[in-house]
Amino acid sequence: MSEHEPLLDPIDPQRRKVMGAIVGVINLGLIGAIVGPVVGFAASPMKSKMKETWVELMDEHLIAPGEIKEVNFSMRVVDGYHEVERKYTVFLCRTEEGVLCLDPACTHLGCRVEYQSDRRRFICPCHGGVFDEEGRVKSGPPPKPMDRHPVKIEGGKIWISREV
């Protein structure tokens, strides 16, 4: 701009360098002051832990040997800022070993599997994963068998433990 006076040369190049470095350090501090707390805040769910909770599902005699039952139930869980009643589903299956409780989430990418009784298979509608009645992978992309939840029978009732 034509109106501006010519710029004054800095008094001492060394002083200019030192002051530049201090400004740099202050700027780094400012960035740290905003990024640090915000990242810590936003990433706090990474520390969240699940805890096992037992829940009563049904009478033991309601499931016959070899039968597979889809059971819906709800549990009170803490969902972020509030406590809610959340619905869940599991498959109960009585085998020679006892009662098995299979989680319906496909171990591939978490879609919900369906039980086809005529084929006696659990099928994932997303990417075609197929599991047998005990949750073992029969075909498709799932990398591991269906997750099992611990089961106990007390007073003729089936209880399962679920991490929430």
Place this chain on the structure above:
Amino acid sequence: MSKRPTYEPHESPSLTPEVRVDLPREASEQERLHLDRPAFRDWLELRVGWYGFVRKNLDEPMPPGVGWWQTLGNLLLTLLMFQFVTGIALAMFYSASPETAHASVKHITFNVTLGSFVRGLHVWGSTLIVVVMVMHTLRVFFWGSYKKPRELTWVVGVLIFQVILGFSFTGYLLPWDQKAYWATVVGTRIAATVPFVGDSLLLLVRGGPEVGALTLTRFYAAHVMLLPAALMGLVAIHLYLVRRHHIAGPVLPQRGRPVPFYPNQLFKDAVVLLVGVGMLIYMAIGFPPALEGIADPTGTDFSPRPEWYFLGLYELLKIMPAGYEMLATVVIPGLISIGMLFLPWLDRSDSRHPARRQWIITSGMAVILLIGLMTLKGILETPPPHEVPGEKEEVVAAK
């Protein structure tokens, strides 16, 4: 008495004088700027250099051969503005919590005046943006316009591409219906396939172990705050760089002198905007946006499927054998993204002509073909509700 500021007219690019924008004569301009009650444009000129700005933008030189293909960037920018404005309107009625999100979107769609239309513009806009963005990217790729000195224009463009996909992914959850919920359950599980840090990453993305209230607030914050801020910054840099280096002409320079942006190219832009926005409005009215039932983790009447432009990835996941899903979730998309980002440095040929860039064109075509075929497969294989794929072969993988 304050000194009167002197006015220095801006240099306009060397263009043919007959097509220059009609601006006031130099002699009277000075006087007009300092009138007691100047015209608004003169008032603005003294303070922000208005004429220079107008001149620079309207006189932007267009090399001969530039035409309809170069209108896509402007269409993309316009569609993004539509998203921005309709997004603000939707946010006035939307409520980001699992208890209220679905009801608020239902209210917007069925009760609010013009609600279905505004939501339709936003929903169809997101699809149209992906289509136009892909066309714009392909044009730049085949024309070799990313070459020196426009490497960073391309890199910023690729970042914009990724931010827009981020918008799609985060926006998809917000209606909190079955489609939204299950696509997000599956989509976020992809994070868990990253080696070593997958589980922590899943918690970070979901805001907890399950898709819930904090996933919704997290996605909402990203969709309406983080991504728009990133997009605005990137678009500003992209436009600055496009203006700085001007538009790359056709692959083989054509005869003739550059002509100004206004009126020929601006007219073409306006026609394309008319068609593009017309199509958007037609779709918003003709195909109102759907809303499935509220998200239900126990519901079995729904086959989760992502938005059509993620179907390629979805199909790729289907064909990956057990234990190799990371290839489809991290490795292949990661390599494509890195390949796109570093394209200007991968392609070392001097020429922009496709015939002289054989390996890069071949690789690009292979990727486009792969994504195209997988997407097509996904679209064709859309199962009707309740139908699930059959068992293919008995491979016992369980221990």
